Amino acid sequence: MIPTLIRDALCYDGNGHVLLSSALYFDNYNKVELTQGQVRHERAGPSRQSSIEALHTDMVVSLRCHCPGILLRWTERSRHWQPPDIVHIVERMGSFVTPVGFKGSENQHVE
Structure with a gap:
């Protein structure tokens, strides 16, 4: 069973492969009804911003993925920041991906 939010964001790449469109996924997620008194603000990357009176929120949609190699x-990469405990x-x-493509890319909607 595929959740409706994901199923409705699937598209073909023109070569017979099915892709999850980041644009369709976010647009479908953005259609989820607001609670009473909630105001939606302009999208900021993968974040859906909204507020209810003085309470401001940034909701970032993510999908859990299994990619142990990445x-x-x-x-294991060399770093000066984050500390080893973090x-x-x-x-x-584990790994999560957010539905946002590379800004300005012609394929941004499926990245």
Whole structure:
């Protein structure tokens, strides 16, 4: 079973492959109804901003993904920042991707 939010964001790449469109996914997510009194603000990257009176929120949609190789390369790379304990916490959390493409790319909608 595929959640509706994901299913409705699937598209073809013209070569017979099915892709998850970051633009369609975010647009579908943005259609989720607001609570009473909630005001939606302009999109900021992967963030959906809204507010209710003085409470301002940034909701970032993410999808859990299984890509141990990418995560391992990230944890093993040389760095001056983040401290090792934070790197270990992130490694234990696993991998997530956000539905946002490279700004200005002609393929931004599916990146």
